[in-house]
Amino acid sequence: DQQVKQNSPSLSVQEGRISILNCDYTNSMFDYFLWYKKYPAEGPTFLISISSIKDKNEDGRFTVFLNKSAKHLSLHIVPSQPGDSAVYFCAASSGTYKYIFGTGTRLKVLA
Amino acid sequence: GAVVSQHPSRVICKSGTSVKIECRSLDFQATTMFWYRQFPKKSLMLMATSNEGSKATYEQGVEKDKFLINHASLTLSTLTVTSAHPEDSSFYICSARDRGRGGNNQPQHFGDGTRLSIL
Numbered sequence: 001d002q003q004v005k006q007n008s009p010s011l012s013v014q015e016g017r018i019s020i021l022n023c024d025y026t027n028s029m030f031d032y033f034l035w036y037k038k039y040p041a042e043g044p045t046f047l048i049s050i051s052s053i054k055d056k057n058e059d060g061r062f063t064v065f066l067n068k069s070a071k072h073l074s075l076h077i078v079p080s081q082p083g084d085s086a087v088y089f090c091a092a093s094s095g096t097y098k099y100i101f102g103t104g105t106r107l108k109v110l111a
Numbered sequence: 112g113a114v115v116s117q118h119p120s121r122v123i124c125k126s127g128t129s130v131k132i133e134c135r136s137l138d139f140q141a142t143t144m145f146w147y148r149q150f151p152k153k154s155l156m157l158m159a160t161s162n163e164g165s166k167a168t169y170e171q172g173v174e175k176d177k178f179l180i181n182h183a184s185l186t187l188s189t190l191t192v193t194s195a196h197p198e199d200s201s202f203y204i205c206s207a208r209d210r211g212r213g214g215n216n217q218p219q220h221f222g223d224g225t226r227l228s229i230l
Contacts, residue, residue, distance in 0.1 A: 002154075004154075009152075036221075041223070041226075042223045043206075043221035044155070044204075044221045046219075046221075049218055097143055097145070097160065097219070098157060098160065099155075099157065099219060101154040101155040
């Protein structure tokens with residue numbers, strides 16, 4: 001039972017354009033969502049998070065949007081840079097410290 | 112800040128060997144650390160939650176006697192894969208939360224993982 005899903009295994013975007021990574025979840029009890037970025041042979045690096053009481057959180061080039069009614073969140077990266085090329089994982093938790101991760105989306109930003 | 116160090120980064124050993132992996136929070140204290148396992152092209156799967164000074168909490172389907180966890184201090188948790196076999200080969204990653212920063216909504220910070228290969 002995959003409670004957190006990232007349906008796009010990969011995404012290619014031209015440098016300077018917007019990257020949009022999507023994540024869907026099934027558990028309505030999730031109240032905290034995060035995005036992590038992962039390079040090969042390294043651990044995930046925290047990017048940005050959002051609480052369920054908000055629908056948007058912005059940090060520099062990164063914005064996370066949460067649509068609770070659709071059980072959907074997205075990560076927008078604007079403008080995309082070649083250094084953003086990595087695997088992006090969304091994660092969700094429900095009032096505990098346990099995270100449920102999606103399967104990841106590999107982003108490739110083309111120069 | 113919030114650096115988590117994991118050691119070793121790679122282990123190759125024979126079947127039947129026990130392997131210990133260390134996870135340290137370098138610049139913060141962590142009452143809770145987490146151990147994940149990642150299969151190729153799969154998500155990170157939580158194996159267990161390591162609690163300082165008490166027993167670890169294992170996820171369903173994870174063998175406690177196979178994956179021994181010790182969290183002896185606020186900055187160190189260890190995972191020992193006992194009598195490892197080829198099916199235990201995987202990428203193991205630990206994470207930790209900063210104890211000093213209150214509230215549930217603090218992100219976990221991850222180590223760089225350990226690639227375990229059992230021959």
